[in-house]
Amino acid sequence: MQIFCDAFFCEFELEIEKIKREIVDPISQAKEALEYIQLKLKELFKWLKKYIFNSEEEEIHFFKELKFKITSKFIFYKKILDIESNAPSNSKKLKIRHYEKELNTCYQFSKKDKEFYKYFRSGSSYNDHLYFVRNLDKQIINSDIVFINCDKRLCTSHDLKVASIIANDMLEIYLEEKIDEINNNSNIKHPSIKSKLTWTGTKIEMVEVIYAFYYLKIFNNGDAEIIEIAEEFSRACNIQLDKSIYRCFTDIKNRPDSKGKFLNKLSENLDERINDEFD
Incomplete structure (x- = not known):
């Protein structure tokens, strides 16, 4: 053979x-x-x-x-x-x-x-x-x-x-x-002001956020494409995503446990902080 x-x-x-x-x-x-x-x-x-x-x-x-x-x-x-x-x-x-x-x-x-x-x-x-x-x-x-x-x-x-x-x-x-x-x-290159914010989390965490917005359809009445949202986040947070957004999303899909780990963490932390203010 x-x-x-x-x-x-x-x-x-x-x-x-x-x-x-x-x-x-x-x-x-x-x-x-x-x-x-x-x-x-x-x-x-x-x-x-x-x-x-x-x-x-x-x-x-x-x-x-x-x-x-x-x-x-x-x-x-x-x-x-x-x-x-x-x-x-x-x-x-x-x-x-x-x-x-x-x-x-x-x-x-x-x-x-x-x-x-x-x-x-x-x-x-x-x-x-x-x-x-x-x-x-x-x-x-x-x-x-x-x-x-x-x-x-x-x-x-x-x-x-x-x-x-x-x-x-x-x-x-x-x-x-x-x-x-x-x-x-x-893309048409235009001079732009560099954002004062830099994303210091991981790319895969950023991708969770981007896809959450994309699937919720809250930009441009739901007409914004995933790559358009990614580009805006890239500029605003000084993080290069390009093709890695798709690779990261594949990794997220293949997780054996919760797919939105970072989003869950955000929600839990927000609840904790708000509750602390009322204690």
């Missing part, structure tokens, strides 16, 4: 990188990538139908650690093609809103199958024999991968779920970069 897979996935990654370098337009890039991936999937499936794994451990390794390298790219480029084909072309603000809406969908992804999402993210392995070993008697249902061959000889109950998780991660980064690209191209 190792000889075939090493050569197969090395060639695959090199060709995908070549497509990304040579084709700038996202729609054309996605179409070219999908055509190539479909050819490589046929090659991989042809090999897989004939190959007999030497052990359960080898089968688990293939379906958990290797197969998603190609299937996640297929899911990713399918979504890119859909997103870019439906993106507004005549308004930067509408385009940002389009990307923001898709990004929020990405943020909700972990709620689809919370238990497996936590299992995979935590690096667990105790159920690998159930998730990543083929079972011809078990029905496989995954609405996210309708374009991928679901032949029970070619996939397990959860290997395509892994591919969807990885594809969602790539899509988050893609959308974040597209939003930043539009904003950076739209």
Whole structure:
């Protein structure tokens, strides 16, 4: 297995990188990538139908650690093609809103199958024999991968779920970069007075506050975009956020306990101080 897979996935990654370098337009890039991936999937499936794994451990390794390298790219480029084909072309603000809406969908992804999402993210392995070993008697249902061959000889109950998780991660980064690209191209530099306030807390604490305002929709009657709010906070508090706001928010979403730890701390401290004044 190792000889075939090493050569197969090395060639695959090199060709995908070549497509990304040579084709700038996202729609054309996605179409070219999908055509190539479909050819490589046929090659991989042809090999897989004939190959007999030497052990359960080898089968688990293939379906958990290797197969998603190609299937996640297929899911990713399918979504890119859909997103870019439906993106507004005549308004930067509408385009940002389009990307923001898709990004929020990405943020909700972990709620689809919370238990497996936590299992995979935590690096667990105790159920690998159930998730990543083929079972011809078990029905496989995954609405996210309708374009991928679901032949029970070619996939397990959860290997395509892994591919969807990885594809969602790539899509988050893609959308974040597209939003930043539009904003950076739209920004007009003006001389400004440096704020006398400097945020001395952590960036992730600032991000909690920003997203709390954003979801409450209290700026511009709810029309303010998350990046606009972040930019104002950055200027007012002398803190550089840029792309880190999305990374920090991902960390907040993945917290096993309370998502708004800093906001809870603010509320508790305010209550304590007010109560102290009346004691």
